[in-house]
Amino acid sequence: MSDHSSRFDPSRGGSSDQISSLMGSVIDVWFKGFAALQAMAGRSSLDGARGEAVGNPFDTMLGPVADMAASLGVPGLDAVGARKGGEMGQAAISQLADLSPLVAQAGLAAAASAFRYGRAIAELLAQYQSSLLQAAADRATGHAVASPAECRVLADELRAFLRQVGDAAMQEARRLQQDLEVVGESIARTAGDATPTSHPDQRPPRRTHRVKA
């Protein structure tokens, strides 16, 4: 016996009370999430004002890259390498000098991605704020002022909003994936170039194809 209860059927359960309740739940969850974001942003700016990096997600993300760059003495890595003398082979130092800017580039790509996503969400909030506020007001007053037809329009608006939040996340994830794959290809090329060999024929194969997907 087949169970069709999970089939797409947007017309089911369409009473205004149920729609209002559903929208109220969505709005509650959304505002809690938004408050959390605001709290994080506020704490970050306060931390920044005190000159501390703790709590700032960008600093947290870029921190290890900065530490690595500092430990390698970038810029001027060659000078550090010279001081360390025999601790590290010259080829390995050269390889790291090539790689570390690329790792930093990856960090910057991730930071830019987070920024773009935040901006996209802010734009969506601005675009749909009247629908969100109306749903919140209906929720606060405890009864749906709107007619069933108006509720359906409002529900349609909120569904569009949620879809676009998801779309923005997916697009940004794909964009970041593409950016990071480009960096990954550069790292692979750099690593291949820097490997010491006695003869050109013994060098590892260099990847020359375009990044896809």
Add this chain to the structure above:
Amino acid sequence: MNLSAEVDHTSAGVIAALGFTEEIAKLRRRIAAWIESCDTEVREALEWQFLAGAKYFRPLTIFACHRSIIPGPIPEPIMTSALVIEFFHNVSLIIDDILDRSDTRRGRPTMHTRFGELNALMVSGYIVADGYAQLGDDLRAIGLFSELLKRLGVAECMQWRLRRQPLGVEDWRRLAGEDTGSMFEVCACLGDRSSRLRRFGGLLGLLYHGCDDVGDVRGAAALGGGGDEDVRDGILTLPAALAIRDPTIGALFCKPDPNAQELEAIAHAFAARLPEAEAYLDRIAEEARSEARLFAVDPTLLLALIDETRRLSGR
């Protein structure tokens, strides 16, 4: 077999604008050669279906997506994918025409009107089977075409089940996304061979579907005009989704058997929502442009394809 006068007039301009005249000519020769190789029992029906007034938008999408990622000539596996997408597209048209009880398409009798329902259904099966045979060992394409057939089947069932219901624009978007959207999504994947342009394809399909809906209401000659079947059957088109926000029109739209006067009132309400529908289509077009710019190596052809598709609403 004379192929020179068989391309739809509007589409000939689009094909030339996108720079795929040679490729489409080659595709048409392959279609003609395939028909010649088919069993004589079905050949006349295949000629009737394939060699008159086709738009070739789906092969164009495959070619454009391929070239936007990899410049140069269109390779043979991509050409075969274009051939098979025309097969599957025509199967979907034959089934749609039976379901919608449409007597004419592209200005002449539909296949089931001309050859009967049994022949139309059996020829559809023949086309699908030979489509898979054409793909040979192209496993990626086989997977994509299987995805397409399944999604089209589900979309058709869903669309029919959800007739005459007070749904919204988001519901239209979902239905259209699984119907025409899935077709163009698969076209994009067949062209780019990486799924990088999958979302672009989905948006292009959504745009195409919406322009078709709007063009039907407007009676745009470019898309064959009409749309009467959709009104009669209570199909959720984009103008319908907007118009039934009005409770009076919504109630009429949901009636199981509306009379002529009520159908006229519904059609009038749909027409009144055309500016809003056009604005919505503009937003979809912009989403598609954004995808093209972000994920194509060279988005030029994809942007042109969006512009050509957008014109189909007859604005």
